[in-house]
Amino acid sequence: MRNFTLGLVVHPDRPVRDSVRLIVRHARRSGGTVIARPCDAGRVGPEVEIVTPEEFVGRVTGVISLGGDGTMLGAMRLVVGRQVPVLGVNHGHLGFLIEVTPSELEPALDRMAEGRYTLEPHSCLEVDDRTASGDTAFNDIVVTAAEPLASLSLDLEVNGLSHGYYRGDAVIACTPTGSTAYNHAAGGPIISPSTEAVALTPVAPMSGISRSVILGKDDHITLRNPSDDVPLLFSVDGTPARPLRPGAELSVRLRTDAVDIVRLDADTYAQRKRVKLSLLDLPLRPDQLVELIPQPLREQAERLRQTMR
Template identity: 85%
Template sequence: MKSSSDQRHLTLGLMVHPDRPVLDSVQVIIRFAHRTGAAVIARECDAERVGPDVVTVPDEEFVDVVDGVISLGGDGTMLGAMRLVVGRRVPVLGVNHGHLGFLIEVAPSELEPALERMAEGRYTLEPHSCLEADDVTAFNDIVVTAAEPLSSLTLDLEVNGLRHGYYRGDAVIACTPTGSTAYNYAAGGPVISPSAPAFALTPVAPMSGISRPVILGKDDHVVLRNPSGDVPMLFSVDGTSADPLQPGAELSVRLRTDAVDIVRFDADTHLQRNRVKLSLLDLPLRPDQLVELIPQPLREQAERLRQTFPQDPR
């Protein structure tokens, strides 16, 4: 997003959660836009959730005209916004109306000052890679599973045109550095630094064949092939079901680096908070260190409560 002198030419696009209330945040954004001369639009499918003050446009027009996207929801909404603008280098700002919010730095109470910081150019852009598999894009992961519940799959692996054996187990996860802290992490896979141009393949509950995670580079081309003659497999993209992987069909997977830029204000604090959420800290933190990870508005609220209800000295 541009500096304050360019704000009058900005068009901000809103992506909103399908059912969580976000109108308070929408109104904050509208006031900011009126004050700076920016325009605010949303997709036609979100018209009821953003209210009558926001102009709505068809999806294809939305992607073509936005200069920045503000995601109001959780990580799922954020991932949808990222997939929508992949390759356009349109900055995406996340506002957490969800739960954990690994991708999202800004709480709704922090939105107004965040917009002011953006207008002043006091932010950085954090590039994120994605996986491209045939006609789908994943910023977290692609997961292949058996079509029948409680059944195992057999999946052949090919890397850069060479056969590398097969997987047999519950599932196979292909994940980006961003997605390495999701299902991949729960399955015992490696956590990959966001700065690494790499992706991982992790088997879930392997029974035979390849039994350990593998990390691959940005130039590696992976093919996952269904060797069955009659049994389809299922696969999902960022947690959303995709078309089945039919018998004999293959999934061609590559890493695309620098696919989307996410707006960051304090990348170090955001990383520390995510470490706490994942319980990845090597050493316990002192109370004063934990306090530093709490968003400022919550710290102020806690201090007001402490002053209002002082502890009983007994």
């Protein structure tokens, strides 16, 4: 693979310079170029070419995210609809979306250069509040009251028909990928990534719709602020909240195959994801929890147990 251009998207404060240097060396050996946007210039070093955001999106043939899930989501938003592969390297914490650790980066780059990987398509929510269309959420959209500790009222419309209202602390609209985040913490369902669906989950409901609603990819969802004078707030994938003014509405639709994530070993990734989900209280028996421990560690523990007898 020659004449390729890798775009870097990096965490705002975690140390990633070692990974950057490795990527640059590997790209140069393979005849490629590494670029980044001005917002990341201070963290990637002088060996990376800095280009405008528009040039970044136009030139990249692959994107590497160095950070956690938040950084990965930002990288994915940059290339929605472009079918550019995105590889995540976990410089964060849990990293549900990310398969590769920094120590695994070099062999991962080798496999990418050789074409030995698969692409996992991910859906997103397209959001339009009629003031700034084009927003995308790979995890969730959260609507809350504008005043701290206040409750919200929010109307739900699906395909042009009224489906009731919410009254409570918040309302979450999430993708299958985002179903393990705030949606899960609020008691909503975990949805398989293979399902083309949107979940709407109320947080601490007081009246109206009190349980999660699952809608399909062709459903046109409208969340409307019914008040004449009380503003609400909405946030897309945890970005700074914006106002949902009295009488205003959010239009939400699922976009399938919005971006492709690089997968090198689907079985290993699935196993790690099971461990991460177990940390979110996924109900497992003790014998099932043991299955999540990598086989070499289980064998080492058994040898230790035998020596202690």
